[in-house]
Amino acid sequence: MKKTIWVDIDGTLIPFDPTKTLEEVGRPGYSLKLPIIESIKQCIKRAYEAGYQVKILSAILNEYAKKDKIEITVSLPYGKEIVKGSRFVQYGESKTQFMEPGDILVDDFSPNLREWEAAGGIGIKVYNGINGTKGTWKGYSIHSTAEPENCVKQFMGILSMIDK
Numbered sequence: 001m002k003k004t005i006w007v008d009i010d011g012t013l014i015p016f017d018p019t020k021t022l023e024e025v026g027r028p029g030y031s032l033k034l035p036i037i038e039s040i041k042q043c044i045k046r047a048y049e050a051g052y053q054v055k056i057l058s059a060i061l062n063e064y065a066k067k068d069k070i071e072i073t074v075s076l077p078y079g080k081e082i083v084k085g086s087r088f089v090q091y092g093e094s095k096t097q098f099m100e101p102g103d104i105l106v107d108d109f110s111p112n113l114r115e116w117e118a119a120g121g122i123g124i125k126v127y128n129g130i131n132g133t134k135g136t137w138k139g140y141s142i143h144s145t146a147e148p149e150n151c152v153k154q155f156m157g158i159l160s161m162i163d164k
């Protein structure tokens with residue numbers, strides 16, 4: 001049985017803008033205006049095609065944000081399937097509440113990844129061009145700023161190592 005891969009949205013699948021306030025981010029349609037990061041979209045597609053269970057796991061500020069993020073999820077390749085298993089946690093809540101041991105989390109935020117690994121999962125950090133400045137993450141990682149095909153190669157290589 002292939003592992004389940006949970007994919008974050010903010011800073012992973014769409015850009016994260018640290019200059020925006022929570023109020024701005026919580027407005028209806030905020031996430032929908034942002035472009036989907038092609039390299040992560042391709043990673044999701046390839047992992048799904050390789051037989052992994054791919055699900056979105058994203059923090060939301062309110063029901064508007066949830067609706068927007070569901071729409072983003074459905075727009076992905078295989079999105080109608082992916083959305084069925086996807087989960088949304090309230091902002092500030094732990095992402096580990098839906099995980100099974102061994103599940104993979106793809107996320108740009110190291111505290112989420114550390115918490116995930118402490119609970120028995122495997123983290124893959126996404127370097128998105130603005131995070132990672134402290135260099136504290138020592139686990140698996142991919143670069144969403146890379147050419148999509150290179151990012152997919154990094155990602156699938158990590159998955160094959162994890163699955164051994």
Ligand SMILES: [Mg+2]
Nearest residue numbers: 008010011108
């Ligand atoms: Mg994030």
